[in-house]
Amino acid sequence: MTTFQKVNRYKKIIQDYINKHPEKNSDDVLKHLLLRHIPLNKDSEQSLQALSKFRTTINPFFRELVKTLKNPEKNIIEVLDIYLKANPIKKNDDFFALLVAYFNSFEDLYTNKDLQNNTALYQQVIVPLHLYRERMEKDKVDLACELLERRPVLKYEDRDLNAINFMSPDYRRISSEYYENQRIKDSVRKDHRLACEMIRTMAIPKKELGRVITDLLKKIDSDDSLVYLIFETLGSLPIPKDQQSIVVTKLLEKVQNSKNRSDSEAAVKALIKIPIPKQQGEQVAGILLENIYSGTYDFRSLVPKLASIEGQLERVVTHAIETASKSKPSSRIFDNSPEYTTHRLACESLKILAGLPILTESLRERAVDVFLILAGYSDQQMYRPALEAFREMTIPESRHEKVVNKLLENVDSKDGIYCSYSCQALAVPTVFEGYHEKIINKLMEKIRDPNGKNIIYFCVALASMPLLEHQHDEVSNRLFELVDTKNSDDFGYTVQQAFRALLKMADSNEEYEKVAAKILEKLDSGDYRVKCSVCNVLRGAVLPERFHVRVVTKLLELIDGKDYTVMNNVCETLGKFPIPTSLVEQVVSKLLPCVDITSGHHSIDKCACEALGNISIPEHQHEVVFNKLYDRIDTFKGSFPQSVKPDACEAIGKINFNALQCPVIFYKLFMRVMNPDNVFETLNRDNMILNTLSALYNKMTPTERINIVARLESMQDDVASKQPNRLPFLLSVIQKCQSINAFSAGLLSHLPAEKAEDVRSGMVR
8 A cells, every 4th residue: 555545544534533523623533543553553462442551562652642632731743743753754654644644634733833843743744744735636637637638439420410301211310329429528528617617726736737727728729619618717827937928829819710709708808817928918919909899808807907018008098099089979879889889998998097007197198188078078978987087097287277177167067967977076175176266166156056957966076175164054054955855856866965965074963963863854754765865875874873773773663664665775774884782683683584575676685684794693693593594595496586695695604603603504504505406506606605605614713624624625535426516616615715724824923922822722713
């Protein structure tokens, strides 16, 4: 038996023992291993029934080890180190395999400092352990590459069924052969997909990375049905420098020559994620700029990527400026013509580029000149990016006056959206510091007009500006008038914006009291639109604590109503508003029934799940809340309430379960995914369940984490043989857990010794 096989044998013993005795700790595992090991030792004359019955012929080290295990004050690492210094172990010894298997599962219990200080143990066991792990990872890579290289071996001649006359006497036989061949091809494609998913979820050793990338590149030309999946896989890998050029060349070929849109899109997505060599920067920019505004690619990610390529910034920005400057407004409501699409996307791209901090002053000036032209158009697709850019970018001082004059000209427009964007650009306090007086005077003049339109936009802009005391009072009074308005179609929106502006302007207890009183008054309003608008305000409001009880009490009254729209907004608000400790239990009790409310026009259940995840739930309610959320996930196997599943899962991950509850809930959720009757297909794609498991794993003590990982690793062989489609998910969970452990180990190394000990023991998390 090789050393590798011996290690795997002891690893299996550990995993079986942990699965049967999840309550046992690492010391118990080591005792169990020694009971297995000692009968194999040459010094022993017979099998031992218990560690306490050692014979004198047994190596004295084992007696010392037993004493150490019985005495928690003694350090087992030091005892092992002393023994190994006096008795160096051989690589083919069973005891070596035992220690490698043990530390493979429990190394995280001991900090790197502890292990490195014990030089004999570190050199004789820990270093070979890392080599063993590399071998394990290599085996996984070998399996993935083997699956990737599989080719279909057809039983019959590969014929085109459509070319056969269905009236032919041989048609039934030929169709049967054809479908058998298709089944074989599908089976091989399934293996290829599994290989790609495994590669994306594995921590591939650096030595094996080049081979994996080479195999993936070979597959691009041999199987058209998997090209998009291979590109996604390449985009998820850290491409070595010596292979970047060939990978980029292959991706560019597909962008230029592929007739399949999904393949070219996947190639562009991969190009966005991988580094572009300097010598290929010009070629990449040239090819992608040809079709960047066609609507085929994700230009919002692609434009910053092209701008980041060394030496291509000016070229990319100039291309966007020249394309956007040719834009013409369209009279059609929905214009999907190629020319209009190009100009529309160029305007959006120029807005993104203008916000980049690496843009030079001269390029910013050129961009602003184009935006000034676009801001004068009546087409929303043209003026909106320009006005948003004025709000977000750093405008050169040489263009301040032109921009201010243009925006002040726009506020006279009767178009509400046009006026709103212009006011938002003017309201950024740090942009036009030298023009505040001019802007404020213009907007104050607009709000004094009793018959004026768009008053709310002017007031909201003024609320962000440095006003004089009499101007502050005048704007505040105008906002209170707008809160009570009922003479417009959008008064719900007006109420919402007015309250937000009032809360922003409030700078004294009296003003907060006045605004809070008005908010409570509006929650009693008979109009559901006003109630919903006030709820929307409360989600982001910063009210003094003395108002919290009154507001939450009023919201709890509204949640008992029959208006689903109001209930929807109240549930969402309860999850984002500070809940007083005295009302938490009552809020949870009110939200639980809402988890069961489903309506095609509302998302009360979704909002209730989100709220339960955001509230600090009392420990005595943990079980009932978890059961409710778990049932919510478990019962819906159809496609109707798909949005509920991720929210229920996310809520479970946020609940502050105690150390005993976390492993139980983790394993229950995990097995729900691994169950053959899996209802988590959507969650699997979105990684939602993986994020929930990570959140639960983060709350466990180190010992609990190790037990969980050991149980997961023990399932790999079984899952690979019986449920290969679940293997990528299992590997993802293991990798996620191990990455959390690695981060924790790095964190512990920077903590004081006593603090690190507390963290390791689970006292502080």
